[in-house]
Amino acid sequence: MLLCGAAAILGYFRPSLKTYADAEGMKMKFKTEGTSFLVYEEEEVWKEIFVKGVNLGATVPGHYPGELPATEADYLRWFKQIDEMGANVIRVYTVHNPVFYTSLVKYNRDKGQDPLYFMQGIWSPEEQLIERQDAYDEEIVQMFRAEISKAVAAVYGDVTVQPKHGQASGKYKTNAGKYLMAWHVGTEWDPMMVENTNKLHKDVPRYEGSHFSATEKASPFESWLASLMDLTAAEEIKYGWQHPMTFTNWVTTDVLEHPGEPLFEEDLVSVDARHIEPVDWNAGYFAAYHVYPYYPDFSVRIRPYRHCLTATGDITRIKPTFVN
Structure with missing residues (x-):
């Protein structure tokens, strides 16, 4: 009986993930270096990892996007399918209900090796930004800062969120921080x-923070972004962790010129990731873009974007693929 009991205990409690800790005890599992993502392996060395991700929404067919009906069974089924297709990370755009985090921890605990990680998105006050056309609006800043604090606390299982239509809520008690790969701040601008x-x-002075700062070339909007990334870092440090950081961007506000774009607003202004820099953030920083095969219009109107070379050197037309 004692041997059976011991076997059951060993089978239930999986070995903890190996994490790096600096002299002050700050933990890291991932970091960026140059153009690479690195993961701290069981052998206590940093190794390059190729990130293969899947976006995951919070609703199911038959429900509106603002409804969040996904159950533990849904999440566990999705995680298994994502794993089987060869992905190693899930990207969520916003905070999900507590069941997402408890389900992910359960899935990885039961799986044991090669856990499925996630990137946590932090939703910006998108409607208010579009309506007021001013990122420095006091209410917008307060809303975004509150969302950042909520997101960090939710990941570390340290917050109770009251119900609000269209948003996740509940008691977040599960610490999913060790499965976090990176923070993804904001939405498409x-x-x-x-x-x-x-x-x-x-005339606003550039933002100079403790963990992230705007460079001399930063625009006022980029400086605003730097302040919010700095806040995200400060909130996470409270839990003794650092993870790589990025802000969401898209082709509409990329740094390239697209002379073939017919709509002027789609090539009006740039948001440049190079104009924000980590100051005291060892986990690193990276640029991220939403890229679509059908938008903006130049991507389907201009021949170089519509065709590519195959492995045999032939030119073929790119056809958008949609998966339900």
């Missing part, structure tokens, strides 16, 4: 809002 913010606040 309305170009007219970015342009107007830069005009309204052209």
Whole structure:
């Protein structure tokens, strides 16, 4: 009986993930270096990892996007399918209900080796940004800061969120921090809002933070972003962790010029990741873009974007693929 009991205990409690800790005890599992993502392996060395991700929403067929009906059974089924297709990370755009985090920890605990990681997105006050056309609006800043604090606390199982239509809520008691790969701050930026913010606040001093700062070349909007990334870092440090950091961007506000774009607002202004830099953030920083095969219009109108070379050197037309 004692041997059976011991076997059951050993089978239930999986070995803890190996994490790096600096002299002050700050933990890291992932970091960026150059153009690579690195993971701290069981052999106590940093190794390059190729990140293969899947976006995961919070609803199911038959429900509106603002409804969050996914159950533990749904999440566990999705995690298994994502694993089987060869992905190693899930990207969520916003905070999910507590069941997402408890289900992911359960799935990885039962799986044992090669856990499924996640990137946590932090939703910006998108509607208010578009409506008011000013990122420095006091209410918008307060809303975004509150969302950042909530997201960090939710990941570490340290917050109770009251019900609000269209948003996740509940008691977050499961610490999923060891399965976090990175933070993804914000949503796609309305170009007219970015342009107007830069005009309204052209004299604002660049943001200089404890963990992230704006460079001398930063626009007022980029400086605003730096302040919010700095806040995200400060909130996470409270839990003794650092993870790589990025902000969401898309082709509409990329740093390239697209002379074939027919809509002027789609090539109006840039948000440049190079104008924000980590100051005291060993986990690192990276650039991230949403890229679609059908948007903006130049991507399907201009021949170089519509065709690519195959492995045999032939030119073939790129056809968008949609998966339900």
